[in-house]
Amino acid sequence: MNATLFRSVLHISALCGLYLSAAMFVPAMADLYVGHPDWQVFAMSGILCGGIFTLAAVATSGPPPVFTRRFGFLLVNVMWTTFTIVGAIPFYLSSYDLTLAQAVFESVSGITTTGGTVLVGLDNLPPGLLLWRSLIVWLGGIGIVGLGLFILPDLRVGGLSFFKLESSDTSEKTFSRLASFTRAFMAIYFGITLACAIGYAWAGMSVFDAVNHAFTTVATGGYSTHDASFGYFQSLPLLWVATFFMTISSLPFSVMILLALRKRISVLRDPQILAFLGYLTVLSTLVGIHHHLTSDVEIGQALTHAFFNISSLLSTTGFASQDYTLWGPFAVTVAFFATFIGGCTGSTAGGIKAYRFVVLYGVVRAGLQRLIYPSSIAIVRYGRHTVEPEVQRSIFLFLALYMLLWALGAIALGALGYDVATALSGSITSLSNVGPGIGTIIGPAGNFSTISDPALNVMSALMLLGRLEVLTVLVLLVPVFWRD
Amino acid sequence: MNATLFRSVLHISALCGLYLSAAMFVPAMADLYVGHPDWQVFAMSGILCGGIFTLAAVATSGPPPVFTRRFGFLLVNVMWTTFTIVGAIPFYLSSYDLTLAQAVFESVSGITTTGGTVLVGLDNLPPGLLLWRSLIVWLGGIGIVGLGLFILPDLRVGGLSFFKLESSDTSEKTFSRLASFTRAFMAIYFGITLACAIGYAWAGMSVFDAVNHAFTTVATGGYSTHDASFGYFQSLPLLWVATFFMTISSLPFSVMILLALRKRISVLRDPQILAFLGYLTVLSTLVGIHHHLTSDVEIGQALTHAFFNISSLLSTTGFASQDYTLWGPFAVTVAFFATFIGGCTGSTAGGIKAYRFVVLYGVVRAGLQRLIYPSSIAIVRYGRHTVEPEVQRSIFLFLALYMLLWALGAIALGALGYDVATALSGSITSLSNVGPGIGTIIGPAGNFSTISDPALNVMSALMLLGRLEVLTVLVLLVPVFWRD
Ligand SMILES: [K+]
Numbered sequence A, B: 001m002n003a004t005l006f007r008s009v010l011h012i013s014a015l016c017g018l019y020l021s022a023a024m025f026v027p028a029m030a031d032l033y034v035g036h037p038d039w040q041v042f043a044m045s046g047i048l049c050g051g052i053f054t055l056a057a058v059a060t061s062g063p064p065p066v067f068t069r070r071f072g073f074l075l076v077n078v079m080w081t082t083f084t085i086v087g088a089i090p091f092y093l094s095s096y097d098l099t100l101a102q103a104v105f106e107s108v109s110g111i112t113t114t115g116g117t118v119l120v121g122l123d124n125l126p127p128g129l130l131l132w133r134s135l136i137v138w139l140g141g142i143g144i145v146g147l148g149l150f151i152l153p154d155l156r157v158g159g160l161s162f163f164k165l166e167s168s169d170t171s172e173k174t175f176s177r178l179a180s181f182t183r184a185f186m187a188i189y190f191g192i193t194l195a196c197a198i199g200y201a202w203a204g205m206s207v208f209d210a211v212n213h214a215f216t217t218v219a220t221g222g223y224s225t226h227d228a229s230f231g232y233f234q235s236l237p238l239l240w241v242a243t244f245f246m247t248i249s250s251l252p253f254s255v256m257i258l259l260a261l262r263k264r265i266s267v268l269r270d271p272q273i274l275a276f277l278g279y280l281t282v283l284s285t286l287v288g289i290h291h292h293l294t295s296d297v298e299i300g301q302a303l304t305h306a307f308f309n310i311s312s313l314l315s316t317t318g319f320a321s322q323d324y325t326l327w328g329p330f331a332v333t334v335a336f337f338a339t340f341i342g343g344c345t346g347s348t349a350g351g352i353k354a355y356r357f358v359v360l361y362g363v364v365r366a367g368l369q370r371l372i373y374p375s376s377i378a379i380v381r382y383g384r385h386t387v388e389p390e391v392q393r394s395i396f397l398f399l400a401l402y403m404l405l406w407a408l409g410a411i412a413l414g415a416l417g418y419d420v421a422t423a424l425s426g427s428i429t430s431l432s433n434v435g436p437g438i439g440t441i442i443g444p445a446g447n448f449s450t451i452s453d454p455a456l457n458v459m460s461a462l463m464l465l466g467r468l469e470v471l472t473v474l475v476l477l478v479p480v481f482w483r484d
């Protein structure tokens, strides 16, 4: 590990921290506008962090190092640590009394676009704090799409090398393409957020609620401005608007970018899109019909709430329109397993993700066939691509570690005294960046306000691990990583 | 698919069915001895089944086919279906009033050495029924070891080709070696059963209890002759005797056979033995200490019960000495995950099994290293052997399908109205052939007597799928299997 590498990692992280610090002036202005004293917290934090990061950026400036895997891994970890710290400062200093573990949890939950919250009485919170929550989710969404599009494929983490944007070009062309990709992505991200906000306002939300929920919808973050989440609004059209935008936000941005830049509709034939929309439709319909048949709720309403809440789980957004854990054990078990699944790779969604399931399906198909014809060469395909054995191995590595972390997290939560439903679902809802779990404490009707500090720390670690695709963090634990 | 193949499959299955029918005369004699009318049920069933299978065996006799994979897969499925039917007949016809689904569940639970029971009032049951339960478990144990040693490795199911007994010899030598292996296995199986029975009798059990529990211990089956299982005896030394024999019975018989035949102590260096004893010791110690610290139970007693119940889960036996789900959430979450793990390959234990975890560890290690040095050739080892990519793939195929079946099973149980703890644990305890789950219904203090017929059918299917290493059954669903 050489000094240039560390210096450069700190430099880029400081620049990112600087951007995030600048965002603090948005909630500062909101609180100043309504006359809430928290505006000083945001303004002072912004000035302080801004100053520190400016100094740090200057002190660490210099020629950039060659991009190596070590550099990439270290950069991602230090960047997200920086985001966590900057995000937590206003929570910790605000008028809302939080422990350090709670402030860190709320920050991590935001920047990882998880959306589980330790705050209660959201309806009466000052606008600054609410805006800060929504903002770090929205910015966290940009961070995660950038990571998924530009960094993780180069690091070959979890079999994502497919999503590498043509790297065979010369480096200059690559750079100009990267710039045009970034512009296209930002335009699309802004565009969806704006469209979502307009949709929410049209369906009855106040402008403030519409903006906040649009931020956390497009980032599949799930923070709400009301304790009852979408249950507060009691509007079926609004649920469909949200369902539409949660689903859109779980589709790969890479595909949307290519669609915008190349105008070729064929890019929509990404198999993971079909898989995601497929399991979303099947599970929502089954839960809706089951709920209708086992209650006196009429079918339209049952399907609306089923589609909303199941999309919310599969897109890893985490909004809730009702306590669906009261719909009976079928809905609860589906909700539990939905928490593992997730959306598409290249979106803001978390979880195992549709792409990996598509490959897994191919591997299982090929494997069963080889049981009968052992000498048959069973090629696993992803659309028009062949999935190389190396990529298959990466996906299995990811899955094995994902399940291991889930189990260890759940056992840790059990050891800290939480019942089995809370432990099993709390671990996976953190790791998959969903938000709500099952059970009475952290279920859709609950929140994380009563969770003890040690348990919050476990969940914060799981959220970061899940958000950074597990391997990006765990690679730091391999001794050889630190050797020269 | 040709006729010779079907004929031969039916022939071998009929011979196996005949052996199992002959076993019915043991409970018949026991019931005749105490004067219970059920003796007629067993005698008549034995004569009837014996007659049918004799006819079937004669009608299907002929030259054996060449051993192909198709033949192997079909044989295993038809054999275990035969066992299920023969096992269920006495339950269905006995004085104990059972539905067909309950009788089938009890039979499957026995022959798969699972040990979950729909019978209550075991303490007052006639000896014939109790002996029949223990006998089918014990015979099921022989079946599963034979399957694991002689058939599955040839079918290359789930990465078990390692455990193939040297196949490079000429076929005549192989046959004589097979015969000496079989003799050695039967001697060891008898020997352990006898030693276990003597141990139980020494520690205070009646001869009848000692024999029954020895049968179900060595087969890691877990049927007891008392509703309270080992809780009935209230004896700490007895728990240690049981812990010892449950652990022994989870070790690979292949190793014990080699030890007996070749007298080389080095065969004990099978990495899965170390792994199994390692996680057994760590989990038991943690649960014991945690139980001691969070209650007023003294450390010796806490550790005794922890070792007994955790060994019972990891060996997939399923005995219980106490309702360990009352020891707090840590014990419950550990018990839940212990249900997935299982013992060693080549034993009567079920679950994912230590061997696969050893390989998984190697794959994870190699994968993390390749993240840093992508061009490094990371060889995965199992002891002195290299784990070929094909074997790694088989193991992943197994794991993926195992988790999928667990999820589908749990969702099915949820849809049938069972709470999330019962659904999640009921599915995996069936698939792993453990027996007890968590929750109030099927937890260690409960049983399967109140479970509805459809749910019992789901669990019976899961028990058979798990016992036959999943792939052996699922391969029948591949259309190409049935094509010529
Ligand atoms: K979320």
Ligand SMILES: [K+]
Pocket: B113, B114, B115, B220, B221, B222, B316, B317, B318, B433, B434, B435
């Ligand atoms: K068992």
